[in-house]
Amino acid sequence: MSQQNLPLKQNNQTFMLSIQSFYSQIERAKPAARRLLWLVTLTLTQPVPFWLLKKVWAGEVESSPLESLLQELTELELLQSEGGEQVVYRFEPKVRESCLVWMDEHPAEKDQIEKIYGQWYATSATHPLINAPSEDVFFDKTHPQSLPSAIKQIAIANYQGIIKTSITAIPVDSQWLFLTGENGFGKTAILQAIAIGLLGKQDNNRILTDEDCQISIELKHLGDNQITHLGEPHKTHFVAYGSSRLQIQNQSAQNEISEKSTTTYSLFNPDGILLNIEYALLLWYLTKNPKYELVKATLLKLLPSMADIQIKHNSEVVYIEKEQKDSNEVYQSLPFEKLAAGYKSIIAMIGDMLIRFYQQHPVIIEPKELTGIVLIDELDLHFHPKLQRRWPLLLSDVFPKVQFIASTHSVIPLLAAPENSVFFKVTRNKAAGIQLEQIKIDIKNLLPNSLLTSPLFDLEGADIKPNAIS
Structure with missing residues (x-):
């Protein structure tokens, strides 16, 4: 599929152009690598540690080894690896958006990943609790001056004993x-x-x-x-x-x-x-x-x-x-x-x-x-x-x-x-x-x-x- 005919269901042309390159890279990836990319970008909060991927990917016995798939996605610049005591993987936000577009355009593959990894797909998505900026509030209204970094709102759900x-x-x-x-x-x-x-x-x-x-x-x-x-x-x-x-x-x-x-x-x-x-x-x-x-x-x-x-x-x-x-x-x-x-x-x-x-x-x-x-x-x-x-x-x-x-x-x-x-x-x-x-x-x-x-x-x-x- 050419970039000119890329079926992105978006009205914003700037947004479309910004994710075209990631979309084309997803097209180039092997099916197993795409499944892994979906798993990383759509169901797990980043950065994703290698040990967690290894645990989740254990059922993929017929696909290529996990290490080779991660290397493929890294070479396609869809993931970035970071070393240290534990290897972790990160991705650009546009990669997630490109995956969502791909899934909408390929329902058969989407059904496959949801069937295999539904428990992760259903439970791990993030839901921001603050969706829009608020007006600034000042103690000193005559000389309003913010600190260089200051917290305006805090919203917490499902952490330890915090329900919401x-x-x-x-x-x-x-x-x-x-x-x-x-x-x-x-x-x-x-x-x-x-x-x-x-x-x-x-x-x-x-x-x-x-x-x-x-x-x-x-x-x-x-x-x-x-x-x-x-x-x-x-x-x-x-x-x-x-x-x-x-x-x-x-x-x-x-x-x-x-x-x-x-x-x-x-x-x-x-x-x-x-x-x-x-x-x-x-x-x-x-x-x-x-x-x-x-x-x-x-x-x-x-x-x-x-x-x-x-x-x-x-x-x-x-x-x-x-x-x-x-x-x-x-x-x-x-x-x-x-x-x-x-x-x-x-x-x-x-x-x-x-x-x-x-x-x-x-x-x-x-x-x-x-x-x-x-x-x-x-x-x-x-x-x-x-x-x-x-x-x-x-x-x-x-x-x-x-x-x-x-x-x-x-x-x-x-x-x-x-x-x-x-x-x-x-x-x-x-x-x-x-x-x-x-x-x-x-x-x-x-x-x-x-x-x-x-x-x-x-x-x-x-x-x-x-x-x-x-």
């Missing part, structure tokens, strides 16, 4: 989105769902979920309204942290991202290992890179009781604590592993964040210019109440162009929440599952007791009195 929940009209000038909720109610699940919505079901070939979930997120990104569904298309820079964030890569692993050091690993697993900022500091110091002084100043700003960070013998990073906050007296220098858990948590997480954002923004030097979205589970963990209260403000000062989405069990970080913060409560019941509810509350000048008895924490007045536990 959504939030709309999130102001695009809000730098902090706080999640509260009781233990086991689903705060971590909400953060994980947001990560999957932004990145997809895999992170560096590591499967994040095999559930048939649907997660859509609308973003304001560099001035444009963009909708991403299960990480497609991938539009923004982001990093994510779970409650375990004390461990950094050791010397033997610091040159590579190990399996436990992917962008989202610590949010989904308790044994995450963060990227080693000390190796980066040493490298910047020895090469006289301006990032050394900038990152050192950033860490010291976030560690008010730290007098200095030094490079010892050109080979070791050490930390020098003040005797008192405003004192010139200092303690003996210590290596990272001997610091208190609160300090280790800050250095490990902020160091990892800086490394990842620098990788995502290779031309940026000044940390204040970095942009993106950061997810943090249990923001208050390991911190004294004084630092809990200052922590959101410190992060806002150091990263003014980054949006933070954080869960907390403590009222204290909320006492000095930055202006224009948004507050959500996570609830759960058997009928509705996990729900995300926005709590519109002015927390300015509220005392801890007032916050504890507010809808964010739901304590009764009697619950905060002495001997209240019955």
Whole structure:
């Protein structure tokens, strides 16, 4: 069939021309390769790992070997393979559209694939929960200015205990989105769902979920309204942290991202290992890179009781604590592993964040210019109440162009929440599952007791009195 007579049932000529080349390549493929392409593009969420294809394709005993068919589709440029710990396959959106056109024009082959792979075809298609961009909402209507990357809507279905929940009209000038909720109610699940919505079901070939979930997120990104569904298309820079964030890569692993050091690993697993900022500091110091002084100043700003960070013998990073906050007296220098858990948590997480954002923004030097979205589970963990209260403000000062989405069990970080913060409560019941509810509350000048008895924490007045536990 010639391209001039290509039976595309579309009215838009531009669209027709854009998929003609893929359609002709599909025509050239062997029947078994076409069946495999349909399976990959129409029934499985990409990227598709080789091990999953091997499992699904096991019944095709009379066709060519799976490896040769994948090679054929790759050579036809209908699929792209990516190496790593697990080989995965990706495809252009127009390949899926071309397959749909082909199936409509070849009903016999369409019936064959639906008969063989109907269980996959029927259940694996994605259904975006957000179909159209929404109007921008601002806290400051007199000077409306969005963050470079800001979440506007979140819609989640069929993930863990979340049956279906959504939030709309999130102001695009809000730098902090706080999640509260009781233990086991689903705060971590909400953060994980947001990560999957932004990145997809895999992170560096590591499967994040095999559930048939649907997660859509609308973003304001560099001035444009963009909708991403299960990480497609991938539009923004982001990093994510779970409650375990004390461990950094050791010397033997610091040159590579190990399996436990992917962008989202610590949010989904308790044994995450963060990227080693000390190796980066040493490298910047020895090469006289301006990032050394900038990152050192950033860490010291976030560690008010730290007098200095030094490079010892050109080979070791050490930390020098003040005797008192405003004192010139200092303690003996210590290596990272001997610091208190609160300090280790800050250095490990902020160091990892800086490394990842620098990788995502290779031309940026000044940390204040970095942009993106950061997810943090249990923001208050390991911190004294004084630092809990200052922590959101410190992060806002150091990263003014980054949006933070954080869960907390403590009222204290909320006492000095930055202006224009948004507050959500996570609830759960058997009928509705996990729900995300926005709590519109002015927390300015509220005392801890007032916050504890507010809808964010739901304590009764009697619950905060002495001997209240019955």
